[in-house]
Amino acid sequence: MEKITNFFKTFLLFELVKGMALTGRYFFARKITVQFPEEKTPQGFRFRGLHAQRRYASGEERCIGCKLCEAVCPALAINIETEEREDGTRRTTRYDIDLMKCIFCGFCEESCPVDAIVETRILEYHGEKRGDLYYTKPMLLAVGDKYEEQIAKDRAADAKYR
Amino acid sequence: MMELLQAIEQMGQSLLGVAWVPVWTLVKIVAIVAPLMIGIAYLTLAERKVIGYMQVRIGPNRVGYYGLLQPLADGIKLMFKEIIIPTGSNRFLFVVAPVLALMPALAAWAVVPFADGMVLANVNAGLLYILAMTSLGVYGIIIAGWASNSKYAFLGAMRSAAQIVSYEIAMGFALVCVLMAAQSMNLGDIVHGQQGKAGLFGWYFIPLFPMFLVYLIAGVAETNRAPFDMAEGESEIVAGFHVEYSGMAFALFFLAEYANMILIAALTSIMFLGGWLPPFDVAPFNWLPGLFWMLAKMSFVLFLFLWFRATFPRYRYDQLMRLGWKVFIPLTLIWVVVVGAWMQTRFWLW
Numbered sequence: 001m002e003k004i005t006n007f008f009k010t011f012l013l014f015e016l017v018k019g020m021a022l023t024g025r026y027f028f029a030r031k032i033t034v035q036f037p038e039e040k041t042p043q044g045f046r047f048r049g050l051h052a053q054r055r056y057a058s059g060e061e062r063c064i065g066c067k068l069c070e071a072v073c074p075a076l077a078i079n080i081e082t083e084e085r086e087d088g089t090r091r092t093t094r095y096d097i098d099l100m101k102c103i104f105c106g107f108c109e110e111s112c113p114v115d116a117i118v119e120t121r122i123l124e125y126h127g128e129k130r131g132d133l134y135y136t137k138p139m140l141l142a143v144g145d146k147y148e149e150q151i152a153k154d155r156a157a158d159a160k161y162r
Numbered sequence: 163m164m165e166l167l168q169a170i171e172q173m174g175q176s177l178l179g180v181a182w183v184p185v186w187t188l189v190k191i192v193a194i195v196a197p198l199m200i201g202i203a204y205l206t207l208a209e210r211k212v213i214g215y216m217q218v219r220i221g222p223n224r225v226g227y228y229g230l231l232q233p234l235a236d237g238i239k240l241m242f243k244e245i246i247i248p249t250g251s252n253r254f255l256f257v258v259a260p261v262l263a264l265m266p267a268l269a270a271w272a273v274v275p276f277a278d279g280m281v282l283a284n285v286n287a288g289l290l291y292i293l294a295m296t297s298l299g300v301y302g303i304i305i306a307g308w309a310s311n312s313k314y315a316f317l318g319a320m321r322s323a324a325q326i327v328s329y330e331i332a333m334g335f336a337l338v339c340v341l342m343a344a345q346s347m348n349l350g351d352i353v354h355g356q357q358g359k360a361g362l363f364g365w366y367f368i369p370l371f372p373m374f375l376v377y378l379i380a381g382v383a384e385t386n387r388a389p390f391d392m393a394e395g396e397s398e399i400v401a402g403f404h405v406e407y408s409g410m411a412f413a414l415f416f417l418a419e420y421a422n423m424i425l426i427a428a429l430t431s432i433m434f435l436g437g438w439l440p441p442f443d444v445a446p447f448n449w450l451p452g453l454f455w456m457l458a459k460m461s462f463v464l465f466l467f468l469w470f471r472a473t474f475p476r477y478r479y480d481q482l483m484r485l486g487w488k489v490f491i492p493l494t495l496i497w498v499v500v501v502g503a504w505m506q507t508r509f510w511l512w
Contacts, residue, residue, distance in 0.1 A: 016474070023472050029218055033219050
């Protein structure tokens with residue numbers, strides 16, 4: 001019996017019509033496309049976008065040059081050189097992130113003992129020539145200075161889960 | 163309308179004498195090919211929109227309102243791209259192949275009637291001519307694949323050749339049923355054969371329903387469209403026969419594919435869906451001109467093509483061959499006999 005019904009189903013293209021009914025229904029379904037520059041999807045406070053270096057309220061940079069981020073970076077995108085300053089503290093003389101290598105895993109942010117290197121919510125950045133996406137220390141600090149308010153708010157929101 | 167055309171013809175004849183016939187034919191050719199090209203351009207847009215909608219996306223909408231200028235932008239882009247001729251290729255055949263692919267796709271339109279009497283060449287063997295022209299299209303593909311001197315192109319061309327040859331037979335038998343029912347090979351007469359009091363029910367897709375399906379599916383296979391796009395098979399052989407083509411040469415293959423799609427849609431409408439005839443020969447339906455009904459039916463079949471592409475996954479090659487040789491050919495052969503016997507009885511109403 002099943003053989004007979006299968007035979008007829010095959011020749012009447014039963015399954016094909018079923019499939020077409022499905023796509024036909026979706027043809028009239030509400031579209032879920034987000035029109036990007038005009039509309040944006042919501043972002044969480046843990047969003048991992050462009051990197052930034054933060055400062056304390058006093059204006060002193062947070063980074064103490066422990067190189068934990070450099071060590072943990074799976075893509076080897078971070079390059080750090082350090083030096084002793086006159087007041088005896090250790091600070092970086094060079095802190096480069098190659099964004100072309102970076103995979104935005106967030107390990108650097110997680111490993112940082114002083115919350116110096118963070119990833120911000122910025123996702124719309126670009127470079128116009130080779131090397132534009134090789135971020136150096138002053139560039140990272142500038143990003144941090146510009147978006148400190150948002151960064152601090154996001155850290156505060158995440159604080160109770162850490 | 164008809165009086166106006168006759169007046170133009172008389173005036174032209176008196177003005178140009180013998181030279182009038184080629185001039186008038188040329189005008190008619192332009193009147194067919196120019197709208198066809200626009201149709202092809204907008205079919206590409208329609209395809210992206212329809213498939214987008216079926217995938218819960220909205221498709222292109224940036225160039226012009228609702229993306230209406232998208233085909234124009236694509237065309238301009240393709241025109242300015244470089245045509246790369248691979249060093250190992252046969253230069254002459256490489257350049258000739260896209261032309262050979264497009265030529266039969268356009269030439270076949272000569273015998274297609276758009277409305278009663280609106281046909282470039284009212285040939286009695288129109289159906290044979292169509293079969294000949296659609297078969298010629300495969301040469302462009304084979305030559306392109308061979309001349310490219312690339313393994314993927316060659317594989318694509320081989321697949322396409324085998325596929326088109328297999329489905330041609332089933333398609334031919336399906337058309338044999340139509341010409342038996344219509345008792346004519348003239349496409350105009352085939353439509354006239356479907357004319358009657360019954361309207362929709364007089365069309366050949368009712369007595370020849372299995373042939374209608376076979377023709378439609380074989381038509382999809384003939385034009386190398388999904389789910390029979392084995393010749394292109396993006397995921398297996400990159401793009402098949404046209405991997406090595408770029409710019410306008412690639413665009414010509416694209417034009418040929420879409421022109422073939424529109425052609426198959428037109429032929430399906432003429433042979434099974436009553437061509438330019440309205441579905442019911444009563445007041446609101448027969449006010450509209452025949453051309454409108456013809457275009458409406460073609461659009462419907464083209465929408466089916468896009469719908470198939472959005473729905474079905476690609477056939478495996480051996481399944482494709484099995485369907486062509488072991489299902490379609492026996493089925494069509496049986497139906498030829500059935501129709502022949504049926505026509506001898508009193509129950510043949512068409």
